[in-house]
Amino acid sequence: MQAVILAAGEGTRMRPLTHSTPKPMLPVADRPLVAHTATDAVEAGADELVFVVGYEGEAVREYFGEELAGVPVSYASQEEQLGTAHAVLQAREHLDGEFVVLNGDDLYDRAAIADLFEGGPGVAAYRADEPSNYGVLTLDGTGNVVDIVEKPEHPDSDLVNAGAYHFPAEAREWLDVPMSERGEHEITDVLARVVDEHDVSAVEVSRWLGVGRPWELLEANEWKLSELEGRIDGEVRGDADLRGPVVVEEGAVVEPGVTVEGPALIRSGADVGPNAYIRGATLVGENCHVGHGVELKNSVLMHDTNVPHLSYVGDSLLGPNVNLGAGTQVANLRHDGEAVKQTVKGERVSTGRRKYGVVAGDGAKTGINSSLSPGLVLSAGAFTTPGESVDRDR
Numbered sequence: 305m306q307a308v309i310l311a312a313g314e315g316t317r318m319r320p321l322t323h324s325t326p327k328p329m330l331p332v333a334d335r336p337l338v339a340h341t342a343t344d345a346v347e348a349g350a351d352e353l354v355f356v357v358g359y360e361g362e363a364v365r366e367y368f369g370e371e372l373a374g375v376p377v378s379y380a381s382q383e384e385q386l387g388t389a390h391a392v393l394q395a396r397e398h399l400d401g402e403f404v405v406l407n408g409d410d411l412y413d414r415a416a417i418a419d420l421f422e423g424g425p426g427v428a429a430y431r432a433d434e435p436s437n438y439g440v441l442t443l444d445g446t447g448n449v450v451d452i453v454e455k456p457e458h459p460d461s462d463l464v465n466a467g468a469y470h471f472p473a474e475a476r477e478w479l480d481v482p483m484s485e486r487g488e489h490e491i492t493d494v495l496a497r498v499v500d501e502h503d504v505s506a507v508e509v510s511r512w513l514g515v516g517r518p519w520e521l522l523e524a525n526e527w528k529l530s531e532l533e534g535r536i537d538g539e540v541r542g543d544a545d546l547r548g549p550v551v552v553e554e555g556a557v558v559e560p561g562v563t564v565e566g567p568a569l570i571r572s573g574a575d576v577g578p579n580a581y582i583r584g585a586t587l588v589g590e591n592c593h594v595g596h597g598v599e600l601k602n603s604v605l606m607h608d609t610n611v612p613h614l615s616y617v618g619d620s621l622l623g624p625n626v627n628l629g630a631g632t633q634v635a636n637l638r639h640d641g642e643a644v645k646q647t648v649k650g651e652r653v654s655t656g657r658r659k660y661g662v663v664a665g666d667g668a669k670t671g672i673n674s675s676l677s678p679g680l681v682l683s684a685g686a687f688t689t690p691g692e693s694v695d696r697d698r
Contacts, residue, residue: 305421306399307350310391311338311408312358312382317517317648320665321606321623323684326360328408329367330521331589331606333528333569334551336367337515338408340528345406346375347414348421354398355408356391358382387488388467393479403476405469405491409515411524412468416509420470425498428468429506438464439492441506449504452492466512469495472502517648518621518663519655525604526585529567538570544577556588571607589624601636603661620661622668629672629690636661636678644679647697655679 315327322330328338335343342353353372357364357379368377380395392405404420412428420426427449429441440459442451452465469491481493498504515524530549538552542560549566552558556570559577564570568582573591576582580594584602588594592605595612602619609626611617617628618636636659638644644660645652662676665684670676674688677695682688686698 305350305401306352306354306403307342307345307421308354308356308392308395308399308403308405309338309342309345309408310356310388310405311364312356312361312391313385313409314359315409315516318521319649320668320681320684321518321521321621321663322359323623323666324360325606325624326357326363327515329360329363330515331587331604332411332515332521332524333532333587334571337411337521337524338364339367340411341406341408341417342368342372344412344414344417345404345421346373348418350375350404350421352398353377354380354395356380356382356395358385387484388491389479389481389494390489392491392494393489396476396479399476401473403471403473405471407467407514410467411511411513411515411527412466412509413511416507416512417468419507420468423470423505423507425472425502426470426505426507427495428466428509428512429463430466430509430512431462432464433462435459435462435464440464443506446503447506449495449499449506451499452495454492463506463508465492465495466509467491467514468507468509470507471498474501517653517655518646519657519660522602522604522619522621522657522660525587526602529569529585529587532567532569534566538572584618602659618661619657619659620663622662622664623666623684625667626664627669629670629674629688631673632670632676633674634661634676638678646679647681 311328315322329336382394439452439454441463478497534549536552537554538556540558544558544562547565551569553572555572557575561579562577565583568586570588571590574588576594581599587604589607591608593610597614599616604621606624611628615632617634643654662680664682668682669687671690673691675693681697
């Protein structure tokens, strides 16, 4: 069975981390976000992967090439992002028989993906704490889906659409649906047609995470780093102390005096220390440098980023080629007990996290002894001056 993986979105809510990296290719533990879904699909029995790509799509093509674990890979292009049904429509010429549709920026428990492949027509279903934020599913007495209502004010169920589908072969001809009121061609309109003509099971998902905003990327890394088994393939020098599940990849170096409390992943080409402290679910990306007296806690450093010395970085996401000047301190805690807010597409939004630091885009730099407030966003190429206390995005 074929798996269509939607990976064309620009990821505007994830800015500035998607300044030059498409959202599906943002790092989650040891691979890009979309690679987790693709690998799960292969393990569930997919015999072909069809990626729908758009923004910076060449990065997806370069990463996956022509096959993944022996399963052939093909590509379709969505030049304009006009909705999920429109995205799958671009892949129609590749489809032959039943097919599964998966979002490239969502994470699911592996068992649910396997169940979706093994059964007949179905939709992934999740029990949400706030179902009115989603499409709510209505089931009949046999567990089949009979209706889906988008964001009802008074939902009669907590079972919601988790955005993964197993469609029958004839759904290939039902993808060209009208544009909705919000200006998109919706995959749920295709699902409605399938529900009318087939028994559609609700495949319950025990864990599901849509990764659309920076703090959700942090959560995704917390999830996937916790699944890693510790191993040392790189060089660990002197009295460095590694505790719990810590992975040091080949080509990485951990200097004397370093303490790492896992889960943590130090990728190839990275060097840490001496006398640095890494704790929490932390990813140190390829070719990063974490220097003397630095503490990293529960953070993501994308490739080629430097935190050279005497800095604290907590609950933060640093994009590629970021450089923090000596003594840069990231504040990551609100003392009033409220959740930290971040600006997303011009609107202040709660992250739901009491501890949350900064998001820095490609090439951002801080001057020595900079102080950065919780929820701060540094745009690609932004900089601070020495000794500056920054509490507004730039």
